[in-house]
Amino acid sequence: MAAVLTTTSGRSVGEADVARLSEVELVEEIRALEELKAQASARQVEATARLDVVVRRRHAAAGLPADRHGVGVASQVAHARRESPVRGARHLGLAKILTREMPHTLAAMRAGWCSEWRATLLVRETACLSLEHRRQIDAELMTEPSTTQGWGDKRLINEARTRAYRLDPHAHLARSRKAEADRYVSIRPAPDTMTWVSALLPVKHGVAVYAVLKNAADHARATGDERTRGQVMADTLVATLLTPAEPAQTSTPPTGPVAVNLTISDATLLAGGHEPAWITGYGPVPAGFARNLVADALAEAHATLRRLYTSTTGALTAMDSRSRTFPAGLALFIELRDQSCRTPWCDAPIRHHDHVRPHTTAGPTSGHNGQGLCEACNHAKEAPGWTSQPTTSPDGRHQVEITTPTGHQTRSRAPDLPPGDPPAYASMRDFTQAVVLRLRRHRELELVRTPVA
Incomplete structure (x- = not known):
């Protein structure tokens, strides 16, 4: 007996029908069936939550x-x-939260545009968070399908974390x-x-360890090593820990400072703002944690400041090149x-x-005409x-429109730009004093306020 499915378009499709579909119809059918799976998951959520209510009533009676x-x-x-x-x-807990707290x-x-797994990630x-803050994030991210269009699971997680850090910065820092x-x-x-x-490491140590291994892989691949990136990283880790007396076997580049890129807004770094920062290769971190990380690096003379944006209205620093690369x-x-591969959902x-x-x-070699992609x-x-x-x-965000065959x-x-500038000071001298005070007393960055005379 052939299996028959009914899609969101209301059309029943059997095995023989699929064999006769064109390339365009096959793509549309795959999307329709994916939406049907999400709708079925929603029905399961509602049935699960209702089952809990019915059983509890029976137990009470x-x-x-x-x-x-x-x-x-x-x-x-x-x-x-x-x-x-x-x-x-887990399914029961998810159902109760979705029906009561995340409508x-x-x-x-x-x-049909949110799967059960992505709902689980948001939960x-x-x-x-408190119920009020959870419902606020629920409304911000899941009211319109265009909000999360093209986001992969990691992007969805990072956006939810960023909003959570913004709503409850002090609790997250603690x-x-x-x-x-x-x-x-x-x-x-x-x-x-195998x-x-x-x-499980503090983020500044974990990101630094990963950066060392990544640099070793980049160096090895550039010199013609036939091993994959993952193989080089794994071999370097083992060789470094088990044979530290033979560094030549690790294929590592010369030792030196490890670059960890932290993207942070002016308002967060210099004016006590609560907008989360972003660590490349990791994701969002609370504002207070980022300021402490910057202050520690400055105390050890390991920090370099680079301004990425000319303004916070979306205008990017103009950069181009005559080179093909x-x-x-x-x-x-x-x-x-871009933070991660720009292909939607990757x-x-x-x-x-x-x-x-x-x-x-x-097409010119410029920031507007450039994108970050994974190899595949x-x-x-x-x-x-x-x-x-x-x-x-x-x-004002950079956008790429993709057309399939x-x-x-x-x-x-592209992700949101870091928002906000430092507040206007009466003079550059007042601003300089405020910056020096905040960075010098790095353990009190969240508490220091410099009044303007």
Whole structure:
């Protein structure tokens, strides 16, 4: 018996029908079925939450103690979904939060543009917030599908964290200080006689360790090493820890300072603002934590300031080149602006800096015509039928319009620019004194206020 499915368009599609669809119709069918999966997940969420209510009422009528109301619901959910009781409890918790605290996310699932997994990510990243703040993020991100159009899971997580840091900056800073005591290293088995060795480290140490390994991989690949980037990083880690007396075997470049790029607004760095900062390769961090990180680097003379934007209205520093390749400064700017691969829904790290419009079609080598891509996406865009065009979104952000071989279009918007400037001071001398005071007393950065005479 052939399987039959009904899509959001109301058309029943069987196995024989799929074989007769054109390329364009196949793409549309895949999208329709994806929306159907999201709608089915929303229905499961509502049924799960309702099951909890019904069982609790039955337990109350039976005279069970209040702390026993609802016992066994998670197991029933697990049985129905053919999953473990632990996963059943997670599904139950998700259903209760979505139906009671995050109505916009649930509505997005019903509409078919938010999957159950992405809803789970939003619930997880807002778990530490109050009900009021959680509902605010829910409304900001999930009211309109255009808000998160093209975002990968990592981008969604980072945006939710950024808003959470902004809404509750002091609590997040206190938690980050306390979390350093939880650092540890663990090991667990992996398939094919391999192992996962994980280290939970403070962000400044973790990012620095990763940067050292990444630099080693870049150096090895540049000198013709046939190993993959991951293999070089793994080999360097093992060689550094187990054979420190033989550094030549690690294929590492000469030792020196490790560059960790922190993008932070003027208002956050110099005027006590609460807008989160961004660490390349990691993601958003609370404002107070970022200021402490800058102050520690300054105290050790390890910090360099570089202004990326001419203003906070969306105008970017003008940069271009006559070269076919992006020079180092322009490449760094694109990497800091884009943060991850610009292909919609791809969160892979940036490996290539490429022209939006191919150089062969007179596309200039500039920040506006540049984009950061992972290696796989850069090769994929060279396939016949793929085109892209750089534009600017209504809110001033860099935007890339992508057209697939079937004529379907999607947009990729760059992340928000760091907002805000320092407040206006009566004179440059007053401003300089305020900056020096805030950076000198780095352990009191959030508390220091310099009045203007």
